[in-house]
Amino acid sequence: MKFVAPLAFATVTLLAGCGPLITQSPGEGYSPVNAVSAEGESRLLLKGHDVVNYFTDGSQRMGSSEYRSEYKGVALWFASAEHKQAFDAEPERYLPQFGGYCTNGIGYGIPWGGDADTWAILDGKLYIFGGQASKDAFMLDPEGNMALANKYWREEIADANPLFQRAWRLVFRVPHYKSGAELAEEVARARK
Numbered sequence: 001m002k003f004v005a006p007l008a009f010a011t012v013t014l015l016a017g018c019g020p021l022i023t024q025s026p027g028e029g030y031s032p033v034n035a036v037s038a039e040g041e042s043r044l045l046l047k048g049h050d051v052v053n054y055f056t057d058g059s060q061r062m063g064s065s066e067y068r069s070e071y072k073g074v075a076l077w078f079a080s081a082e083h084k085q086a087f088d089a090e091p092e093r094y095l096p097q098f099g100g101y102c103t104n105g106i107g108y109g110i111p112w113g114g115d116a117d118t119w120a121i122l123d124g125k126l127y128i129f130g131g132q133a134s135k136d137a138f139m140l141d142p143e144g145n146m147a148l149a150n151k152y153w154r155e156e157i158a159d160a161n162p163l164f165q166r167a168w169r170l171v172f173r174v175p176h177y178k179s180g181a182e183l184a185e186e187v188a189r190a191r192k
Contacts, residue, residue, distance in 0.1 A: 024099075024162045026073035032162035033074050034100035034114040034128070039065060041075040046128070049116035051076060051094045052083035054126050060117045071095070094126065098153055101162070102130030104138040107148040108177055109169040111162040122146070137183035140190055148176070 024032045026043055035043040045051070050063035063077025067084040070076070071091050078084040087094050098106045102113035103120075113130030120127050120135065122142065129135035138145045152174070157165055178186070 028073035030072035030074055030095075030099070031159055032099050032101070032111055032157065032165075034096075034111075035074055041065075043074045045071075045074050045076050046096065046100050046114070046116045048077040050079040050083055051096060051126060052086050053079055054119060054121060055094060056083065056086075060119060096126045096128045098127070098149065098157075099162075100128050102134055103127040103149055104129055104134040104145065106153055106157065107138070107145045109152040109156050109174050110166050111157050112166050133180065133184060133187070136187045137178075140186060148174075 024035055024043075026033060026035075033043065033045060035045050036047055038044050039048065041048075048063050048065075050061050053059060053061040053063075061079050063079050063083075065077055067078040067081055068075060069078070069084055069088055069091075071087075076087065078087060096114075096119075097103065099111065100114050101111040102115075105112045113134070114128040115131055116128065118129040118131050118135050120129070120139075129138065156169075
């Protein structure tokens with residue numbers, strides 16, 4: 001009887017974690033992806049922010065379910081019919097790289113975060129970051145950090161389950177791992 005409570009807790013915890021396991025791994029060729037189950041959508045990219053708007057207006061903007069598209073099992077919302085049409089004509093042009101996860105985190109093998117309001121367009125591609133501090137750290141060495149992000153995406157993350165990958169790399173860190181505090185110190189030194 002003394003094992004019932006821990007077993008029940010483990011079962012509930014496991015089942016509660018199944019939502020993101022499924023939501024972020026659609027398995028239709030665009031996986032893993034920074035998607036949520038919200039607003040009647042089982043997989044909504046970037047919580048419904050319009051990915052075309054970054055390119056056309058140079059800003060982050062919330063989309064609307066009125067202008068909805070689906071790409072490989074993932075719903076995308078747009079701010080206008082024109083943005084939806086542009087995406088439908090060339091989806092690969094507008095999709096955020098690394099499934100919309102924090103680009104800096106991908107450089108550490110960790111698919112995590114990704115705030116639609118912190119982004120950059122580099123070499124014509126959209127990159128999302130987990131916040132301004134993460135973007136600032138990445139931009140200290142964009143070429144080197146991009147090489148690391150591409151390596152870990154290609155070798156470990158693409159088509160993998162993001163929750164398992166994240167857990168793996170939070171325990172078994174990459175050799176070049178730096179904590180948030182260490183990265184903040186580097187950014188502060190660079191600004192002096």
